[in-house]
Amino acid sequence: MKQFFITATDTDAGKTFVSCALIKAFTQPLTHHNNHSTNKTLSVAAFKPIAAGCELVDGQLINEDAKRLSEFANCQQSIADINPIAFEQAIAPHIAAKIQNKRLSVAQINDHYQQVKSLNADVILVEGAGGWRLPLGPLPLIANSVNANTHTEINTESNADKIKPAYQFLSDFVKVAELDVILIVNMKLGCLNHALLTYETIKADGLHCIAWIANCAASEPMNNLSENISELEQLLPMPKIAQFDFYSDLDSQGKAITFHDKIHLAAQKINLAPLVT
Numbered sequence: 331m332k333q334f335f336i337t338a339t340d341t342d343a344g345k346t347f348v349s350c351a352l353i354k355a356f357t358q359p360l361t362h363h364n365n366h367s368t369n370k371t372l373s374v375a376a377f378k379p380i381a382a383g384c385e386l387v388d389g390q391l392i393n394e395d396a397k398r399l400s401e402f403a404n405c406q407q408s409i410a411d412i413n414p415i416a417f418e419q420a421i422a423p424h425i426a427a428k429i430q431n432k433r434l435s436v437a438q439i440n441d442h443y444q445q446v447k448s449l450n451a452d453v454i455l456v457e458g459a460g461g462w463r464l465p466l467g468p469l470p471l472i473a474n475s476v477n478a479n480t481h482t483e484i485n486t487e488s489n490a491d492k493i494k495p496a497y498q499f500l501s502d503f504v505k506v507a508e509l510d511v512i513l514i515v516n517m518k519l520g521c522l523n524h525a526l527l528t529y530e531t532i533k534a535d536g537l538h539c540i541a542w543i544a545n546c547a548a549s550e551p552m553n554n555l556s557e558n559i560s561e562l563e564q565l566l567p568m569p570k571i572a573q574f575d576f577y578s579d580l581d582s583q584g585k586a587i588t589f590h591d592k593i594h595l596a597a598q599k600i601n602l603a604p605l606v607t
Contacts, residue, residue: 331451332605335509337458337532339524343516344547346395348574349376349457351596352512353402356453358597375451376403378413379439380459380500383420391416399457402593405449414442423459424467434466439503456509458500462528466502468495505535512571512605513542515562518552525562541604542566544573551576572600 336352338345356374381393396413403412415434417426427434446454458464504511511532515525525542532539544559552558563570577592 331447332453333456333507333509334454334605335456335458335504335507335511336514337462337511337528338514339461339516339521339528341460342547343514344545344574345457345514346398347547347593347596348514348543348545348572349455350398350402350593351572351574351600353399353455354593354597355600355602356455357402357404371404372452373405373449374403374453374455375405375407375446375449376400376412376455376457377443377446378457378459379442379503380415380423380434380464381413382417382423382426382459384416384418386418391418395457398589401590403455405451407446407449411446415439422465424465427467433470434498436466436498436503436506439466439500440506443503443507456504456507458504460500462501462531464500466498466500468497470495501532501535504537509537511537511539513539513566513568514545515542517544517546517555517558518548521552521558522561522565526565529566529568539568541568541571543571543600546574546576549576549578569601569604571602571604572596574599 334352336345336349353374353376356372359371376399378393378396378399381396384391384393386392390410392409393413393416396409396416399412400407400409415423415438417423417430419426419429424434443456513525513528513532515521529539529542542562544562546552546555559570559573574596577587577595579587581587
C-alpha cells in the first residue's frame with residue numbers, strides 16, 4: 331500500500347486539481363505510465379479529512395473538492411467517507427470548529443484514516459487543507475498542571491491570560507500516519523521562498539517529501555516561469571514529477587473543456603515512476 335499526503339506552498343494552489351490528476355494517472359492501465367506490459371489498474375482511495383466551505387445538500391455538508399475526489403477514486407467511497415469533517419463556512423477549520431464548540435484533533439483524524447486504510451487500496455491519497463502548518467487548534471489546558479521547568483503547579487484559572495497553549499496541526503497527523511509527502515508549488519511570485527520553507531519544515535518534521543509538482547494555478551503565468559522552475563529543480567532535492575500549465579475552460583476552437591477533460595490532460599503529464607518504485 332502506497333500512502334501519500336498532498337500539501338502545497340499555500341492555499342488555492344490547486345491541491346484538488348493535482349490530487350484528481352494523480353488519482354486519474356494511478357487508475358489508468360499501468361502501461362500508460364511505467365511501460366509495464368500489463369493492463370492492471372490500481373485501486374485508489376481518497377481522503378480529505380477536513381474541509382471548510384461546504385454546501386448543505388439534503389442535510390449533508392458537501393465540499394466541492396471532496397466531491398471531485400469522489401469522482402476519480404475507485405474504492406466506492408461516499409463523500410462522507412472521503413471528507414468526514416466538514417464545515418459550512420469558508421474559514422480556517424479550527425475557527426469554524428470553535429464557533430460550533432467543537433474540537434479538532436490528530437486522534438480524531440487518525441481514527442477516520444484507519445477506516446480508509448481498511449479498504450486495502452493499492453494507493454491512498456490524502457489531500458491536505460491550506461498549507462503544511464494548518465492549525466487544528468490549541469490542546470486543552472489541564473487545570474493545576476505541572477510546569478516542567480520549575481516543577482511548580484500552574485493554576486490555569488488565575489494565569490489563563492499568561493499561558494500560551496500548545497497547538498496541534500494537520501501536519502502532526504501526517505507524522506502519526508507516516509505518510510510520504512508530495513509538494514505542490516504554486517508558481518507565482520514568492521514561490522521559491524515558500525517552496526524551500528515548506529520543504530525544510532517537512533524534513534524537520536522527520537518526514538519524506540518524495541516529489542514536487544509545479545502548478546500554474548493562475549490564468550496569467552508568472553514572469554520568468556521557466557527560470558523559476560529551473561531554480562526549484564536545483565534547490566529541491568526530490569524529483570519534479572509534473573508541470574501543469576493553466577487550463578482554460580475553452581480550447582483554441584472555442585469548445586468547452588470540462589473539468590474531467592482537464593484532469594485527463596494533466597494525468598498524461600505525470601511521471602509516476604518515483605512514486606511506485
